[in-house]
Amino acid sequence: MSPIRRDRTQAPSAFQEKIKKWHEEEQYQQIIDAIEALPQTQQTPDLISQLARAYNNLASPEDRDLFEKAAALLKSVEDQFVQDHDWNFRMGYALYYLDQELKARSYFEKALELRPGDEDTQSLIQQCSRSLTLPNSMKPFSERTREGWESFLDGEAGLRAMIDDRKDGEAVAERCHQLLAPAFYRPFFEIGFNGDKYDLILSPDGDRSRLFKLVYFKNHAPEKVFDHWNILIGRQPAKGFELRMYDRTIGLSDARVWVEKLKDKQLGLSIYCEKLLPLVKKNENQAYGLMTVLLDQAIGEIPAIRYIGYMDLLEEPGQGEEFCLDELMEYISRDRELVTADELCTWYSAYEMTPSGEEDWSLREDVFAGVTSCLPIPRAYYQGDDEIMEDFHMDGAVPGFFWYPLDGIDRDQILDLRDEMEQKISAKAGDAVTFTGGATGVSLGYLDFIAWNLDQVLQAALEVLGNVPVKEAFFHTYRRNVGSICLKKEET
Template sequence: MNDLLPRLERWNEEDKYQEIIDAIEALPEGELNFTLISALARAYNNLAIDVMPPEDRPLYQRALDLLLPLEDQLEAAVKEDPDAAHTWNFRVAYAYYYLNQESLALPYFEKALKGRPGDEDTLEFIDRCQQGLTLPLNVRPFRARTQEAWTAFLAGEGELRALMDQEDREAVGRELVDLCSELLAPAFSNPAFELGHNGEKYELILVPEGDRTRLFQLAYFQKHAPRELLDRWNILVGRTRARGFGLRMNGQDITEADVQVWAEKTPDSGVGLRMYCEKLAPLWREDQNQVYNIIYILLDQSLGELAAMRYVDYLDILKAPADGPSMTLDKLADYVAAEVDPEGWPQANDPELAGQRYTAYEGKPSEQEDWPLRADVYVGVTCCVPLLNGYFQQDDRCMDRLHRDGVVPGFFYYPLDGVERKEILDLRDQLEQAITARCGEGIVTFTGGATGTSLGYLDFIAWDLRTLLDAAVEVFAGAPVAWAAFHSFRFNVTGISLKQEEEE
């Protein structure tokens, strides 16, 4: 052991990272300590630098898997080696950074700097993180990732179909999931999908998992599927309706007909649901989360996953039946079609239309002198409420997930000085149309906008941010506004100027 650490340092200086990995991983588990495991993680981080994305991701993830369990030992390690406070935090941050998770990397880099004040490398990475969160142009855009993923899927779908044709699907299930995940990896850091066959074609079902922001992403990906693939495959977004669907639990079948529903209409053609299932009452007392999972599965099969996302504004599970008229879950689709949204129901499971349910909102403008962006808003509209919620709650989880895939939700903002009140909406529409025309196909999806006492806001999801911003600069240059800027849907970053006010 005494001569191993110097050898590891020498190999690291000579860029012999695989030798480091082989030497440490050959040791008995009982001989591995904080220092060796941390050195092993460093080797994986360094080895990944020479690997092209997305093949580098497992190496950075391996480094994190080694480092994060060591956190409980960090305090003791620092007592033996004070510099461990820097090295451990830096290595964690480094892995997160190259996994395109700057928001997770930044606090670890800041802790690393405390462990080694003034360290130039750490300061540089902190600056990179802040720049990347403010203006994420260094992440490969989802538009390009989509093209790469479909190219990979075309090349590998024959092998995928061969596995799906196996009589014993369970025997190849893991291999099937791994292969499909690999084919989708260029576009998605964490793909969620199901595979099937409808008797005529193979089916790839991209699952939004109740995430409205993911729905926009999946609809975009589906729309750009190669035509030659569609002769053999249906590319679907969301689980489709399956009448008569049931689950078997604890020796009994649970179907839609076993679930009672009390429904009420909500604003914007939505529905609120209270549900009760006698067969699930014993499980409710033991595991409420599992009951919710079962109910959501049945609901998705009853309405279709996208329709459930589109229409269901709230869902409560009851301990006992409620008063008043009810229906069984298998009748809910008829209720929505007849009473809630007769015009929209036929397209309820169309992914593009499901993402176009707009919600109007009002706000009370801030009376503070130095108010944050969007605090002046008094009225707005959006088809992606989670982005607004995350922004105002300073919750970046949704943004982090999209960021890893090269998707950038954000907004343009500009002053309304000199714009007549009746012309505010027209101006926003004109900006949207002009930017869309300048960008071309597949660059941006606009999701709404807002009007403030001082500023106007135009919201979007960018599939190729650089191309979008280039187009926006040209459009705003000729627009009747004094200045304009871009801001991502992260609360704690700054805006980026697109047009500066002319000096008199």
């Protein structure tokens, strides 16, 4: 899609006339250089918005850095322009090319409200809706993974040198972020040297759904990476760890724990830490963030995701049996296996639901039973929360499902049919897909997956579904308010 360029009516000035002329001549770098050369006191909100427009127009679809710059500039003047058509249009434009179509569409819809009938805005709203229904215009995660490892290999020697030279930690982290950026929009990681090899620890930041991307990325690492690096997923436990954060130092021995046993071998934690009390009262979110990091260092991030059902911070000591946080690993290990990220991604949970009694029910509202290895995805779907989908889409991955009517299929054959489709599509699509479970409804069957290359997955599905005994079959991304893509429809 070529840039759509437009001008606002500006107060007359020689400088504004220059910007207008450069804009008409598509001299966007000239605009950027001129505005950024001004003292900050002269960079008015209007000029900042025009600067963002220039970054948007200068960028090609692959120039994520420029679109991020434009979005950040526009965000800085949001209060002044939230009711301005051009500002909303420009923000939507930047977010569209950052693969954040849902957020982009909301800005375009606001822009259309402020300028009814605008054809450019209407066109982009339609493009956002199409991309949300069939999100195959972005670079797939399988390709980003390859480019990410190529980038890492190109720069890892310099990164090792920075670690050896004990360069500033922020500089090392920034360099590593740059190397991983081709694969991940927002990577979370830790790096270091263990005396033998260098460690790259990829963190899901407590989000189980992110594990699937990290496992895929690690499993596609070239062998050469392992000459100097260990690639680990999840923060690792560290005995005797102390954390310096928010102007305080807290160690594992400073926190006392009371445990409640929950279903599926999970645990609920009530934690009392006297050193943390001032922060609990001042900023509860920061206090929980600090304790989450401390918990990961006590037992490891992957065991924490698997076994910790909830964590409460107490303002006074609890009652009953207690122990130090640094003893929690031993407690968990008594009757629980310490799982890896790979194992957790193949750990299925069964669920049951009450089908909707409404006549006009939405997809998956007829489900009465299902299994999933990534519970956060269907949970977010039923809650109407698209944040997980946005996180996947920004990295070129697509959680979705195939759905098909069950009429004409014997009830005792439903699961066998779903397994058959999964096996055959997987055989054709290869590592472009990870299947994550499925569900059975009163009327429909569902087969769940994460596509690392959606086009390859849909092509494989087209070939397979033509030879299975279902009358219709559709693809649907894991969003509620989008359409489905027909893959098979028998003529009656």
